[in-house]
Amino acid sequence: MTIGQDLLDGPPPTLLPADNRALEAIAAGKSPEAVAAEFPESSLAWAALADQAWNEKRIIESYAFARVGYHRGLDSLRKNGWKGFGPVPWSHEPNRGFLRCLNALARGAKSIGETAEATRCAQFLTDCDPAATQALAE
Numbered sequence: 001m002t003i004g005q006d007l008l009d010g011p012p013p014t015l016l017p018a019d020n021r022a023l024e025a026i027a028a029g030k031s032p033e034a035v036a037a038e039f040p041e042s043s044l045a046w047a048a049l050a051d052q053a054w055n056e057k058r059i060i061e062s063y064a065f066a067r068v069g070y071h072r073g074l075d076s077l078r079k080n081g082w083k084g085f086g087p088v089p090w091s092h093e094p095n096r097g098f099l100r101c102l103n104a105l106a107r108g109a110k111s112i113g114e115t116a117e118a119t120r121c122a123q124f125l126t127d128c129d130p131a132a133t134q135a136l137a138e
Contacts, residue, residue, distance in 0.1 A: 073098030
């Protein structure tokens with residue numbers, strides 16, 4: 001133990017690796033469907049698909065896409081040392097796919113009357129990083 005170390009500090013932030021292939025495919029104009037099919041492990045691809053479905057008023061599909069991306073993101077977080085709690089900073093761009101899916105899941109749950117799930121997801125997003133909640137509300 002180091003003298004002066006704050007033992008109540010909590011875990012360090014989890015920083016996911018870059019998702020360059022999916023990011024490049026989206027930037028190149030590939031459809032979210034094509035990107036998710038090519039890179040199914042990418043939360044970013046599922047977030048794009050969830051947002052597209054939401055914008056097209058396909059609420060159930062948006063909710064389902066967000067759920068897939070959320071679970072893919074949890075897998076990635078765990079592979080990168082996350083223990084089920086602790087910061088997942090919005091400022092680290094590779095984390096944004098997961099955080100966007102979490103937000104889309106909260107949004108979808110609320111829209112279909114799953115109030116408890118919507119509340120849990122919204123709180124989880126804030127627990128990950130309050131800046132994510134603020135950025136995604138804009």
